[in-house]
Amino acid sequence: MRIIDTPSPNFDARLLPITMIVLHYTGMQAGASAIARLRDIEAKVSSHYLVDEDGTVVRMVDEAHRAWHAGRSHWREIDDVNSASIGIEIVNPGHEFGYRPFPAEQIAALLPLVAEIKDRYAITRGNVVGHSDVAPERKRDPGELFPWHELAKRRLALPRPTRNLMDPGWTEAGFCLALERFGYDVTNRMAAIMAFQRRFRPEMVDGEIDAECRMILLALLLPKPTGDD
Numbered sequence: 001m002r003i004i005d006t007p008s009p010n011f012d013a014r015l016l017p018i019t020m021i022v023l024h025y026t027g028m029q030a031g032a033s034a035i036a037r038l039r040d041i042e043a044k045v046s047s048h049y050l051v052d053e054d055g056t057v058v059r060m061v062d063e064a065h066r067a068w069h070a071g072r073s074h075w076r077e078i079d080d081v082n083s084a085s086i087g088i089e090i091v092n093p094g095h096e097f098g099y100r101p102f103p104a105e106q107i108a109a110l111l112p113l114v115a116e117i118k119d120r121y122a123i124t125r126g127n128v129v130g131h132s133d134v135a136p137e138r139k140r141d142p143g144e145l146f147p148w149h150e151l152a153k154r155r156l157a158l159p160r161p162t163r164n165l166m167d168p169g170w171t172e173a174g175f176c177l178a179l180e181r182f183g184y185d186v187t188n189r190m191a192a193i194m195a196f197q198r199r200f201r202p203e204m205v206d207g208e209i210d211a212e213c214r215m216i217l218l219a220l221l222l223p224k225p226t227g228d229d
Contacts, residue, residue, distance in 0.1 A: 027094030161219030
């Protein structure tokens with residue numbers, strides 16, 4: 001894998017071991033402007049890597065350091081997500097500037113990058129997440145068009161469950177309790193529900209808890225046949 005080094009000054013010391021990968025979209029009109037912002041000392045944002053639409057991989061912060069990509073966030077009892085994660089920005093204009101599918105060349109470059117990082121730190125599939133998963137009240141990226149299934153079929157992220165289960169019939173409070181158990185911050189219930197849908201039921205992100213959502217979440221919480229994640 002060819003990686004171009006384009007260092008950012010925006011980093012500090014890690015306080016936690018690396019146990020997560022957080023995927024983002026840049027949400028800017030072009031890759032060059034995203035790189036410039038991630039290197040701007042005044043912006044106070046950065047990521048470890050950026051993957052451009054043509055498949056170019058840019059390294060911006062050494063993995064030993066804490067990049068500033070997740071902001072105020074939470075996942076599975078971790079509040080300092082920046083300290084515990086590798087952040088990867090994926091060039092895409094996002095919902096504000098004309099959200100569109102991610103090119104094949106871009107995903108082809110992303111997959112081995114995620115695989116190599118995941119293997120090196122023994123990161124579980126359940127800890128390969130989107131920015132919206134760790135900051136549901138603030139973020140929507142990488143969004144409902146991101147091809148999580150491509151990662152899942154290579155065991156780089158959790159797949160959408162396909163097991164046929166009975167609807168557990170949870171109330172909204174019960175569903176959110178289960179969602180919190182899975183890893184989400186449910187302080188803002190609607191935001192957490194939509195983040196879950198964006199990740200595991202992207203064809204309908206409406207914030208409504210239906211039988212399908214309940215069955216998907218139940219399947220994610222049940223022990224896996226393979227015993228991992």
